[in-house]
Structures are given as structure tokens and as C-alpha cells.
Amino acid sequence: MTAAPQSTTAVAKTGETSAAPFLIALRNAFAAALVAFGLCFPIVSYHAEANINNELVLTGRWPLSIGVSVLVFAYVLFRQMSPPDWRLWFDRVGSVAAGGMGGALVEAAREGEGVAPPSRARLSFSKWFGPFALGFVVLYPLIMLGLLGPAGSLKWINNYGVQIMIYVMLGWGLNIVVGLAGLLDLGYVAFYAVGAYSYALLSTTYGLSFWVCLPLAGVLAAMWGVILGFPVLRLRGDYLAIVTLAFGEIVRLVLINWVDFTNGYAGISGIPHVSFFGIPFNDDENGFAAIFHLPYSPIYRTIFLFYLILALALLTNFITLRLRRLPIGRAWEALREDEIACRSLGINTTTTKLTAFALGAMFGGFAGSFFSVRQGFVSPESFTFMESATILAIVVLGGMGSQLGVAIAAAVMIGAPELMRELDWMKQIFGPDFDPTQYRMLLFGAAMVVMMIWKPRGLVSTRAPSIFLKEQKAVSGDYVKEGHG
Amino acid sequence: MPWLSSPLLTVENLTMRFGGLVAVNAFSFMVGRGDITALIGPNGAGKTTVFNCVTGFYKPTEGRLALARDGVVTEADLETVTHASGRHATTANGELFLLERMPDHEIARKARVARTFQNIRLFQGMTALENLLVAHHNPLMRASGMTVLGLIGAPSYRRREAEAIEKAKYWLDKIGLMDRADDPAGELPYGAQRRLEIARAMCTEPVLLCLDEPAAGLNPRESADLSALLRSIRADHMTSVLLIEHDMSVVMQISDHVVVLDYGMKIADGTPEEVRADPKVIAAYLGVADEEEVESIEKELEQ
Numbered sequence: 067m068t069a070a071p072q073s074t075t076a077v078a079k080t081g082e083t084s085a086a087p088f089l090i091a092l093r094n095a096f097a098a099a100l101v102a103f104g105l106c107f108p109i110v111s112y113h114a115e116a117n118i119n120n121e122l123v124l125t126g127r128w129p130l131s132i133g134v135s136v137l138v139f140a141y142v143l144f145r146q147m148s149p150p151d152w153r154l155w156f157d158r159v160g161s162v163a164a165g166g167m168g169g170a171l172v173e174a175a176r177e178g179e180g181v182a183p184p185s186r187a188r189l190s191f192s193k194w195f196g197p198f199a200l201g202f203v204v205l206y207p208l209i210m211l212g213l214l215g216p217a218g219s220l221k222w223i224n225n226y227g228v229q230i231m232i233y234v235m236l237g238w239g240l241n242i243v244v245g246l247a248g249l250l251d252l253g254y255v256a257f258y259a260v261g262a263y264s265y266a267l268l269s270t271t272y273g274l275s276f277w278v279c280l281p282l283a284g285v286l287a288a289m290w291g292v293i294l295g296f297p298v299l300r301l302r303g304d305y306l307a308i309v310t311l312a313f314g315e316i317v318r319l320v321l322i323n324w325v326d327f328t329n330g331y332a333g334i335s336g337i338p339h340v341s342f343f344g345i346p347f348n349d350d351e352n353g354f355a356a357i358f359h360l361p362y363s364p365i366y367r368t369i370f371l372f373y374l375i376l377a378l379a380l381l382t383n384f385i386t387l388r389l390r391r392l393p394i395g396r397a398w399e400a401l402r403e404d405e406i407a408c409r410s411l412g413i414n415t416t417t418t419k420l421t422a423f424a425l426g427a428m429f430g431g432f433a434g435s436f437f438s439v440r441q442g443f444v445s446p447e448s449f450t451f452m453e454s455a456t457i458l459a460i461v462v463l464g465g466m467g468s469q470l471g472v473a474i475a476a477a478v479m480i481g482a483p484e485l486m487r488e489l490d491w492m493k494q495i496f497g498p499d500f501d502p503t504q505y506r507m508l509l510f511g512a513a514m515v516v517m518m519i520w521k522p523r524g525l526v527s528t529r530a531p532s533i534f535l536k537e538q539k540a541v542s543g544d545y546v547k548e549g550h551g
Numbered sequence: 552m553p554w555l556s557s558p559l560l561t562v563e564n565l566t567m568r569f570g571g572l573v574a575v576n577a578f579s580f581m582v583g584r585g586d587i588t589a590l591i592g593p594n595g596a597g598k599t600t601v602f603n604c605v606t607g608f609y610k611p612t613e614g615r616l617a618l619a620r621d622g623v624v625t626e627a628d629l630e631t632v633t634h635a636s637g638r639h640a641t642t643a644n645g646e647l648f649l650l651e652r653m654p655d656h657e658i659a660r661k662a663r664v665a666r667t668f669q670n671i672r673l674f675q676g677m678t679a680l681e682n683l684l685v686a687h688h689n690p691l692m693r694a695s696g697m698t699v700l701g702l703i704g705a706p707s708y709r710r711r712e713a714e715a716i717e718k719a720k721y722w723l724d725k726i727g728l729m730d731r732a733d734d735p736a737g738e739l740p741y742g743a744q745r746r747l748e749i750a751r752a753m754c755t756e757p758v759l760l761c762l763d764e765p766a767a768g769l770n771p772r773e774s775a776d777l778s779a780l781l782r783s784i785r786a787d788h789m790t791s792v793l794l795i796e797h798d799m800s801v802v803m804q805i806s807d808h809v810v811v812l813d814y815g816m817k818i819a820d821g822t823p824e825e826v827r828a829d830p831k832v833i834a835a836y837l838g839v840a841d842e843e844e845v846e847s848i849e850k851e852l853e854q
Contacts, residue, residue, distance in 0.1 A: 385702070388701075389698070392691075392695055392698055392701040392702070393684075393687070393688050393691040393692045393695055393698075393701070394692065394698045394701075396677075396681060396684060396688070397685065397692075399674070399676075399681075400674045400677065400685045403674035403675060403676055404672045404673070404674055404675075406608070406668075406672060407672040407673070407674065408656075408685075409656045409659070410606065410608075410655065410659055410666050410668075410672075410752075411659055411685060411688060411751070411752075412656050412657075412659035412660030412688065412689050413656060413685075413688050413689075414656050414660075415656065421698075529676055531677070531678045531680075531681055531733065532681060533678075533680060533681060533684065533716070534680065534732075534733045535716075535720070535732045535733055536732070537733060538733065539733050541676055541677070542735070542738075545675045545676045545735045545738060546675075546676030546735075547675065547676055
């Protein structure tokens with residue numbers, strides 16, 4: 067359906083000079099409808115369904131195909147017959163309706179932006195928004211607890227708070243590799259898995275506590291980062307992406323197949339839960355609730371987990387921000403901008419890339435060990451390619467290299483699909499058969515498409531310089547490179 | 552020939568083959584200490600290949616590239632280091648490096664050879680100041696205790712960083728970009744980008760600065776400024792300059808020594824005056840085969 071309005075536009079423009087505009091419009095509209103029908107034929111006209119004997123049967127949906135074609139016919143006809151200033155509006159509606167693939171909206175958006183001069187307003191926005199958001203996040207569990215009580219707030223702190231914070235941390239960790247050093251890593255989940263299994267195995271085998279395992283998990287993940295880094299250092303761009311993707315899969319397959327070590331598909335259960343510096347969160351007389359004279363509730367453990375992951379994420383953020391201002395951080399960004407120039411300045415690109423891989427992996431390892439202490443159970447199921455893709459999408463959506471952008475993107479990417487589960491009230495409008503959760507991924511995809519049209523460089527598309535003499539001006543995304551691999 | 556008495560870089564028998572193509576063929580020349588040496592020749596003569604060999608971006612097929620960083624070294628020392636397996640030797644007169652054995656970043660860091668590129672390679676998304684600070688990477692990296700001291704904000708690192716910023720400011724002032732220090736390099740005009748690239752290379756404190764067509768795309772006024780900048784680099788910073796250039800006005804004005812390359816072979820080597828008068832050079836530039844033809848063309852031009 068996309069191609070139809072687009073292809074006819076060009077025809078219409080050349081034909082407009084001739085005498086019979088209505089006939090030309092009619093002809094174009096008919097051609098568009100024909101194309102739409104042709105496109106509908108294989109994907110819309112038939113619907114495969116399993117019948118009661120579990121056989122696939124095709125049901126015809128011809129009225130639907132014809133309806134779509136008629137719609138396209140009417141759209142193209144009206145668009146061409148309308149005055150010119152309406153056409154822009156038509157184009158916008160058309161391209162959004164067609165999944166945003168039409169070029170018109172992109173054009174319109176670019177027209178508005180131009181080659182944007184460094185936006186100072188945006189930089190000052192991030193200056194006040196950052197602390198505000200941090201304050202909100204710190205108070206979030208308490209606000210929820212106050213509003214909804216211990217039972218009602220559990221879901222909000224756990225499913226939203228903790229879950230989002232894990233992805234914020236993973237996004238920030240991957241941001242070092244992808245956003246700063248410009249190395250496209252599609253297998254980041256491998257380090258998350260290394261961290262998770264490190265804690266799971268060390269704690270169940272040797273009975274080590276979380277606080278001992280946490281740095282060990284980071285070190286082990288960093289080690290694997292270096293091990294992956296070495297062979298792929300010479301690769302760039304697509305090749306690097308493919309090899310890192312393969313590495314992520316290898317780690318998962320090893321976890322599945324090395325049954326003696328990892329217990330395979332069954333995973334590792336009975337991982338010790340987190341304790342409040344030695345005080346367990348249970349209903350014993352030595353438990354957290356009893357000692358602090360509180361009524362027992364699982365909410366305390368969740369709140370502690372929330373603050374734990376918040377602290378880990380803030381540590382990641384603090385170190386990353388600090389590193390950006392150090393020679394190593396500048397070398398990462400320089401590497402993203404131009405690797406050959408880096409070498410001409412005496413920067414050892416091998417070690418620079420390896421440090422980026424190792425540090426990114428280390429934070430992934432921290433997040434992984436948090437994951438297993440939270441779940442109490444790990445299995446290879448949790449570390450599929452989908453996870454890597456989600457984390458990478460968070461970094462790209464956030465705006466590569468921007469800490470604030472990544473945090474917002476994580477909240478949107480993880481929070482929004484969760485929020486869709488809350489739309490049960492829509493059943494009252496669309497009837498009891500309507501299940502809003504089924505549309506989650508659809509709306510999610512549409513949101514991504516719209517994002518990429520309006521903000522192709524991510525939510526925060528400007529780069530903040532690491533140092534300045536007179537005033538810190540944001541660097542427009544037009545100048546910042548994405549890295550070659 | 553002053554460059555023979557005190558050579559900084561001695562290139563002997565440099566040969567570079569790409570498959571069957573011989574880009575540079577048994578090319579030998581010397582870069583004098585404190586000289587501005589120009590490497591000229593028609594397009595495709597192999598000048599940039601020589602540059603890439605000197606700066607380590609290519610490994611030469613054959614040849615020896617010896618850089619006596621601190622002073623004149625004896626022939627015996629050179630022989631010793633060549634037969635040893637190492638990359639450099641400490642002689643009575645300081646460090647001697649064999650560039651053909653070193654990777655590119657070590658040539659920049661240890662032998663102190665800096666370069667610029669024919670197509671400008673600035674870090675476009677970083678500000679002018681950041682570009683200059685990246686050039687201080689190695690000393691700052693040491694000062695930051697391989698990042699550990701820097702992370703905790705140790706005063707020794709802060710002092711060193713402040714020095715680096717001062718030095719960057721000096722260069723920004725020198726190339727007239729002080730007002731644009733906080734602007735991204737990609738936003739600067741072309742001539743300013745060329746100057747910034749030279750300043751960035753100078754921030755690594757090189758003994759030899761290799762410039763690949765620094766005047767390309769500059770207007771006459773900017774070319775004159777460039778000549779002044781290069782002269783001051785030689786005078787104030789004890790840095791020798793090796794440059795590839797097509798703009799003959801710049802070459803003849805500032806260079807002490809001109810080497811001419813054609814089809815990968817040296818056809819002339821001498822002072823600008825000598826080279827300018829050399830019929831072989833004129834023949835190469837006019838694209839004709841022998842000297843008689845040159846004379847006839849010259850006569851035609853005079854008429």
C-alpha cells in the first residue's frame with residue numbers, strides 16, 4: 067500500500083499540466099488501487115487458520131482486500147483533486163497510515179529541522195531534567211508505597227521500577243561500547259549471562275555472599291569481554307556485528323549444552339536471595355521486618371532490590387561520565403569519529419577498544435549478578451538474542467552516547483509494553499474479546515517507526531562536549547559519527 | 552647539501568609493491584634536521600605511499616627508514632640496530648628508530664613522527680579543543696595513572712590536564728581559532744580545519760611533522776598564512792617538516808630541500824633552485840618524454 071501513493075505522486079505532477087486533471091487523477095487512483103490489491107492478494111486475502119482437527123485451512127478475506135483497495139483509490143483520488151496546501155496533510159496521513167515508510171513525513175520533518183544550529187535550549191533542558199528525574203526515581207518506591215500501600219505497590223516497584231532500572235543499567239553499560247567507542251555489539255547479553263551465572267554458580271557451589279560475588283561477576287564478565295574483543299578487533303561494521311551476535315549465541319548454547327556445569331535448560335534454582343547486609347528478608351524473628359519492628363511484607367525486599375539496582379546503575383553512570391572527561395573516554399569518542407586519525411596521534415587502538423569492551427562487559431556482569439539475586443533462578447531462556455536487541459534498541463533510541471537519552475529510552479521501551487497490560491478497561495469499549503496485550507508489539511513497532519522518522523538520531527541527538535573553554539555548546543548530531551564498527 | 556650532514560630521517564631503497572604494481576621503487580632520500588623538505592611529483596607518483604611507509608600505515612616491501620630522533624648517529628650504530636632484531640636502539644647521540652619495523656601508533660608515540668592527511672581527518676563531532684586534547688592522549692594517560700588516578704580526581708592528574716589545556720590554547724591562538732574552541736571541528740570552515748589538523752599533529756610534540764598536501768583547497772591568502780605557520784613551527788618548535796604539495800608557490804617559498812618523485816622513482820633532489828631548473832622535473836610535470844621536447848615547448852611558451 068505504501069508504494070501506491072508514492073509512485074503515483076510523480077506521475078501526477080508531470081500530468082498536471084495537461085487538460086483533463088480529473089481523468090489523470092482517476093487513472094492514477096485506479097493504478098494505485100490495482101497495486102494495493104496486488105499487494106493485498108498474498109498477505110491479506112487469505113488467512114490461514116487451524117480448524118478443530120488441527121489442520122490449516124485457508125479462509126478467504128476478499129472483502130477486506132477489496133475494501134483496502136477502495137480506500138487507496140479514494141485516498142489517491144482525493145489527494146490529487148485537493149488544493150496543493152492540503153496535499154502535505156494528505157501525505158502525512160498517508161505515510162503514517164502506511165507504516166511511516168512514505169518519504170513525505172521524513173521530508174517534512176527534515177525541512178523543519180534543517181541543519182540545526184547547536185541547540186542551547188536542549189542542553190539546558192537536560193541540565194534541569196536530569197536531577198529532577200533522579201530525585202523522582204529515588205523517591206519512587208516511597209511515593210508508590212504511600213499511594214498504594216504495601217500490597218498494591220509491589221507490582222509497580224517490581225515490574226516497573228526494578229525491571230526498568232535493570233535495562234537502564236544495561237543500556238548505560240552498552241552505551242560505552244556502542245555509543246562512545248562506536249563498536250556495534252549485538253551480543254551484549256552474553257556478558258549479562260556471564261554475570262548471572264557467575265553469581266548463581268559461586269553462591270550455590272561455594273556459598274559466597276552477594277557482595278563478594280558482585281565484583282567477581284564483573285571481573286569475569288570483563289575477562290570475557292577481552293576474550294571476545296581480541297579476535298574481533300580487526301573487524302569493523304557489519305562484520306563486527308555478526309561476530310558479536312555469534313558470540314552471544316555461543317555463550318547461550320554453551321549454557322544449554324554444558325549440562326554438568328550449568329544444568330542445561332533446567333537452569334540453576336535455589337540461588338540465595340539478597341539479604342539486608344546479612345539480615346534476611348523473611349518472616350523469621352531474625353528477619354528484616356522483625357528486627358525493625360515492621361509488619362512482615364515482601365515489599366521490603368523489593369524496595370531494597372530497587373535501591374540496589376539504582377545504586378549499581380548510578381555507579382555505572384558516574385563512572386561513565388567521569389571516564390568521558392578522562393583521556394580514555396576522549397580516545398573512545400575519537401575512535402568512533404576516526405580510527406586512522408587516532409593511530410596517527412599515537413593512540414593504541416587495540417587497547418582502547420579492549421578497554422571499552424571490558425568496561426561495558428563489566429557493567430553487564432554487575433547487572434547479570436543482580437538479575438540472578440533478584441530472580442533466585444537463572445536459565446538460558448533469559449539470555450536470548452531478543453535481549454541483546456532490546457538493549458541495543460534502548461541505546462540507539464536514546465541517542466548514542468547520551469546517558470539521559472538512554473535512561474528515558476529504557477523507561478519507554480520497557481515501561482510502555484508493561485503499561486499496555488493495564489489497558490483492561492478497553493474491553494468495555496471493544497467488547498470482552500478484545501485483548502489489549504495482543505496489540506502491544508504492534509503499537510510498539512509503530513512507536514519505533516514514528517520515532518525513527520521524527521528523531522532518527524535518537525531522543526537526545528546532540529553530544530555534550532567533554533570539556534570547554536568559554537561555554538558548553540551542544541554538538542549537533544549532524545557532525546557526530548556513529549562509528550564504523 | 553646541509554641535509555646530508557645532519558639527517559633526521561634516512562630513507563634507503565624504499566620499495567613498495569601492491570601485488571604486481573610497484574608504487575615506489577628503490578627510493579632513497581634524506582630529511583635534514585630542522586629543514587622543511589618538500590616531496591613533489593605528478594599525481595600518482597607514489598608520494599602518499601612514501602608518507603604511509605614513513606608513518607607506519609603501510610609496511611614497506613623493502614627498504615630501511617632510520618630516524619635519529621635526538622642527534623646524528625654513526626653508520627656503525629645504524630648497522631648494529633639493523634642486524635639486531637629490535638625496533639630501536641639507544642646510541643651515544645640519543646634514540647635511533649627503524650620505522651619500517653614499528654606499528655603506526657608507536658611511530659607517533661615513540662619516534663615522534665606526526666602526520667596530517669590529504670583528506671582532512673579531524674574528529675568532526677568533537678570540539679576544536681577536544682581535538683587538540685586527544686592529541687595529548689599518551690602523556691595524559693600516564694598522568695591519569697592509566698585512568699585510575701583520573702577517576703578519583705588526583706591533583707597530579709588535574710595539574711597535567713591544565714597544562715595540556717594551556718598548550719591547546721597556545722595552538723588555538725596561533726592558528727586563530729581561539730573564538731571557536733568550543734565549536735565542533737566539522738562546523739569550521741575548510742581552511743580552519745586544515746590549520747586545526749596541523750595544530751593537532753603539533754600537540755603530540757613531534758620531531759618530524761609530515762603534511763600531506765596542506766595547501767590543497769586553500770586560497771592564496773590562506774596559503775600565505777600556512778607558509779608563515781610552517782616557518783614558525785620550524786623556528787619555534789625545533790620540528791622538521793616533510794610535506795607533499797602541489798602548490799609550487801608554497802613549495803618554492805618555504806622549502807629548504809625538494810625531492811621529486813615520478814613513477815615511484817626519484818628524478819631530482821636538491822635545493823628549490825636546482826630542482827626548478829632541472830629539465831627532467833619539467834619534463835615530468837609537462838608529461839613529455841625527453842628533454843628536447845621540453846626545450847621546444849619552452850620556446851613555444853616564450854613566443
